[in-house]
Each structure stands twice: as C-alpha cells, then as structure tokens.
Amino acid sequence: MAQAINWFPGHMRKALNETAEYLKSVDMVFETCDARIPFSSRNPELDRIVGKKPRIIILNKADLADPEKTDKWVSYFRNSGTVAIPMTANQKKGLDKLVSASETLCSDMLERARERGREGKTVKVMVVGVPNTGKSTLINALAGKKIAVTGNKPGVTRQAKWIRTSGILDLMDMPGVLWPKIATRRCQLVLTATGAVKSEVTDNVEVAYDICNLLWKIYPSLMEERYCVDGEIIEGQYDEYERFLAMGRKKGCLISGGRVDEERFARLLLDDLRSGRIGRITLESPDKPEG
Numbered sequence: 054m055a056q057a058i059n060w061f062p063g064h065m066r067k068a069l070n071e072t073a074e075y076l077k078s079v080d081m082v083f084e085t086c087d088a089r090i091p092f093s094s095r096n097p098e099l100d101r102i103v104g105k106k107p108r109i110i111i112l113n114k115a116d117l118a119d120p121e122k123t124d125k126w127v128s129y130f131r132n133s134g135t136v137a138i139p140m141t142a143n144q145k146k147g148l149d150k151l152v153s154a155s156e157t158l159c160s161d162m163l164e165r166a167r168e169r170g171r172e173g174k175t176v177k178v179m180v181v182g183v184p185n186t187g188k189s190t191l192i193n194a195l196a197g198k199k200i201a202v203t204g205n206k207p208g209v210t211r212q213a214k215w216i217r218t219s220g221i222l223d224l225m226d227m228p229g230v231l232w233p234k235i236a237t238r239r240c241q242l243v244l245t246a247t248g249a250v251k252s253e254v255t256d257n258v259e260v261a262y263d264i265c266n267l268l269w270k271i272y273p274s275l276m277e278e279r280y281c282v283d284g285e286i287i288e289g290q291y292d293e294y295e296r297f298l299a300m301g302r303k304k305g306c307l308i309s310g311g312r313v314d315e316e317r318f319a320r321l322l323l324d325d326l327r328s329g330r331i332g333r334i335t336l337e338s339p340d341k342p343e344g
C-alpha cells in the first residue's frame with residue numbers, strides 16, 4: 054500500500070490494554086477470525102495477551118469461505134490443541150456447537166462451582182478479534198436479541214460492554230483490534246480487502262488491483278464466471294493491468310472517452326468480494342498459510 058497507514062490507532066492500543074486487564078476476570082475467550090483468512094485475521098498481540106486462558110477460535114463468515122478449506126482449518130487447529138468452530142453469526146449458524154464446546158471447555162470449573170453450591174454459575178467470556186469479524190453479531194445471536202451495535206465497517210464497537218444471555222454465557226463485547234506492525238504486504242492486503250481496515254484510509258484501486266491478481270491465481274474459474282461472461286478475458290491473454298481494465302470495461306465502469314473508471318470498478322470488485330458475489334473463497338490454507 055503506497056500511503057502510510059496507521060494500523061494501530063490510539064483506541065486500539067487502549068482496547069488491547071483493557072483486554073489484558075479484563076482478562077483476569079473472565080473464564081474463557083472467544084477469538085473471532087475471518088474464515089476467509091484464518092491466518093492473517095488472528096492478531097499476534099491478542100494471542101500473546103490471551104495466553105493460556107481457555108479459548109475457542111471462531112471461524113466466522115463461514116458462509117463466505119471455501120467449505121473445504123474451512124474443514125482443513127478446523128483440523129489444523131484441532132491438531133494444535135485448540136477448538137475452532139465454523140460460524141455464520143448473522144444467520145445464527147454454528148451457535149449450538151459453540152455453546153456445547155464452551156460447556157465442555159469449562160466443565161471442570163462448572164463442576165467445582167456446583168460442588169460449592171453455586172448452581173447458577175455462569176461462564177464469563179470475553180469476545181475478541183480483529184475489526185469487522187462479527188464479534189457483536191455473534192453476541193447478539195447468542196443473546197437472542199440485538200443489544201450490541203453492529204455495522205458493515207470496521208471500528209463499530211468502541212468500548213467494552215457486558216451482555217448477558219439467558220443461557221450459561223455472559224459475554225463481553227470488545228472493540229476489534231489490529232496490531233502495530235503487520236509484517237507482510239500480503240497480510241495487509243487480505244485484511245484490507247476483506248474489510249478489517251477502514252476503506253477511508255486505503256487506496257481502493259491499489260487494493261482491488263492486488264486482490265484481483267491474487268484471486269485470479271487462486272480461483273480463476275470463479276473470476277472468469279463473474280467477470281468474463283463470454284470468456285473474452287482469459288488468463289495469459291492480457292497482462293495483469295490490461296486484464297483489470299478489461300474487467301472494468303466489461304462491467305461498464307467507464308468515464309468519458311471510453312476510459313475505464315478504475316475507482317468505480319475497484320469499489321465494485323471489493324464490494325463483490327466482501328459480499329460473497331465472486332463465490333465462496335478462502336485466501337489462506339493451513340499448509341500454506343500465506344498463500
């Protein structure tokens with residue numbers, strides 16, 4: 054990305070400090086990540102802070118991800134000793150599995166509480182993760198009502214907030230956080246393209262162009278289907294920039310003189326990707342996490 058992006062604004066540092074502080078008073082952590090990028094959407098700073106506290110990884114937005122790769126990620130996490138559950142929080146899919154996995158993970162604690170006569174002991178869960186991965190949506194789904202504010206952009210939740218459910222879980226909604234040094238350009242790209250970074254601070258054309266090239270490598274047939282109805286744009290026939298322009302032309306993103314409106318096409322492509330119109334895609338595999 055050409056311009057300098059502050060990946061870690063002040064409110065995220067504050068939220069990360071609060072995570073460390075509040076962690077002491079919770080029993081368990083739900084860490085949401087984006088099922089399309091389970092590697093890049095896990096925050097190493099959060100991982101360090103959460104440490105050995107019982108946690109469940111939630112592969113959210115599973116409806117947008119490639120199901121075969123999601124299965125591979127679940128096995129990968131299982132083999133490394135962590136429970137991971139695919140979820141589509143906005144359709145309430147995966148909730149039962151999550152609740153029963155939480156009960157299993159906290160069964161000793163609940164048993165000890167029962168022995169001491171505390172039948173109604175709840176499990177206190179802190180919900181953390183990078184921005185826009187569906188933390189607040191998940192909490193609303195578990196609570197069965199819209200209490201937490203949600204939104205189709207990163208940075209919606211700004212303050213920690215406890216939300217009770219009618220079941221055994223009490224949930225703390227946390228603001229989404231990134232980390233100061235996002236090591237690779239690829240990681241920056243996929244976080245931006247999937248919507249974890251504010252689009253106002255990024256260059257849409259640059260992000261769309263780079264993600265477009267990546268998608269052509271990983272999912273050529275989905276790209277061909279969505280953008281080249283008559284098979285005119287075939288990989289190899291154009292160089293990458295010509296292909297990008299040809300796709301824009303095909304979608305009718307033109308300005309006077311017949312030139313391609315790159316900004317308009319970039320927004321269209323990013324919107325297609327974020328809303329699943331290209332198809333179910335996962336940009337990272339456990340055996341090759343960085344693609």
Ligand SMILES: Nc1nc2c(ncn2[C@@H]2O[C@H](COP(=O)(O)OP(=O)(O)OP(=O)(O)O)[C@@H](O)[C@H]2O)c(=O)[nH]1
Nearest residue numbers: 141142185186187188189190203204208209210229
């Ligand atoms: N397709 C899809 N969209 C989802 C899913 N879960 C949440 N969303 C959408 O993702 C967007 C972000 O959801 P939020 O719950 O606000 O995300 P958040 O993690 O709380 O975001 P911050 O508070 O900004 O960190 C909203 O538009 C939700 O409707 C899902 O499983 N699938």
Ligand SMILES: [Mg+2]
Nearest residue numbers: 188189209210
């Ligand atoms: Mg939120």
